[in-house]
Amino acid sequence: MQTALNATQANQANQANTDFSGLWIPLVTPFDQGKVDYPALKRLVAHYRASGIAGLVVCGSTGEAAALSDEEQLEVLQAVMAEAPGLPVIMGVSGYHLGKTAARVGALSQLNITGILLPAPSYIRPSQAGLIEWFTTLADASAAPVVLYDIPYRTGSQMALETIRALAAHPRIQALKDCGGDPAKTRTLIADGQLQVLAGEDANIFSTVAAGGRGAIAAAAHLHTRRFVDVMRRIQAGDMAGAQALWAPLPPLIEALFAEPNPGPLKALLARQGLLRDELRSPMTRASAALVERLAQLDAQVV
Template identity: 80%
Template structure:
């Protein structure tokens, strides 16, 4: 696979605003007997802060944001930001009430975030015109850049290529977390060059970045973080053979990490590393014992 030229895309992105290139970790939320485990959260930030990542995403789907109330989400965000001065932090923000979501975006705009990660409204399944209205209205009130989150299997709404291209003209919509599973759409958006395309499906990191995507928001990168960072670095410098040699052992582990609902398998391995307790909020459940055994074997092969 050949690398796509980056010069034109990079110059456009730099003119538009912040650079979201590189590896972003959508941070898990640790729990302790049902409560957000702030000491563990601080340790996680300290653990990843110096690993070469571009930044952290708080309250994404990997962070079990849907199981946190608004106060817990804000406390989690403040804990992470206080522990990571100088490290860019993006906040995930989902909702289906336009007014309430807009009010939250306005409040978050005063906190010094690098951006907002914004999916389509869940459950409603609006038309493409409705999706353009939704994202435009929220980007209009945002003081920080917006990263579109195209993840139809969670929201029930697919962002069509024409819709994303229309939204790319908004001055505060600068990037896309791509979980669409549509390679042709991914290629078209990279070629368009206005949005910084970030792989959102971990199995697609190599292909997306090798084609000119800017980076990834990758749950699996909680593990072997420096290796993920190095894969992206080598792709950017044109060392595809070296990148692929590092990437190939990661692929089986990535696939099994998502064999049961995320972040159950991920938390199981992180708990074995002493990073947090193996605890999730219902209806999320711990990974099965059989899956954890498979993960342990694959994890050892990467190391």
């Protein structure tokens, strides 16, 4: 496997690293009577594009990508890019068939996107050697930089520290969305400096960035976006007191947003703002009335 990594490095030695610093919004996908609501999608992009974010992530788990056909995913990506030309966009790609997933990565990465977000294969639960083969093959197929997505509670695969370190040698693999649930591993990867570490668990944004992480991909930042941006900027500028004051009211809201399956609670609040309809694709369901009321109260307290 190291030989394959070295060969890839030799072929792509001149590729410059992409800067994934900052706050990325993993954009929800709005629906209207079961179909993608493209007018609402354009409103969302317009709403966020000038909010200080680093860019958008399209077709991640918050975007209900698993409920979209390949054709719909492509159309959503194209609509987002057309609405905000020049805004960095990362495309999420998941699967479990290596050949099909590699072909899709290869095709999508030709569309002038900033990066590809790749999780481990779902359902299969391969060994660490299998994970290295999976990610190496997909990175080889990509014309765009790769962001590893370590999220064992969705994939069933735990990415070991040494596996991530090995993958970091690949020139295409440049960042990590960290939902691994292991703070020690997070700190070690930040200290290594091989990958740009992005908080993937919203509750860990403050601790990850304070430890030297480069940013976050945060569903909760659909709300109070500029506040999240300012928290991260203040941490990186060394204004810890100012960052903490801004951060203090956010954890209760973040916790409530994930009290029921994401993005149901988030869509409920976005619907209250008039940005989209409170609609998800089955088997995802709308947030309960009791939670929506609680969320509204918590949201109002962030001032």
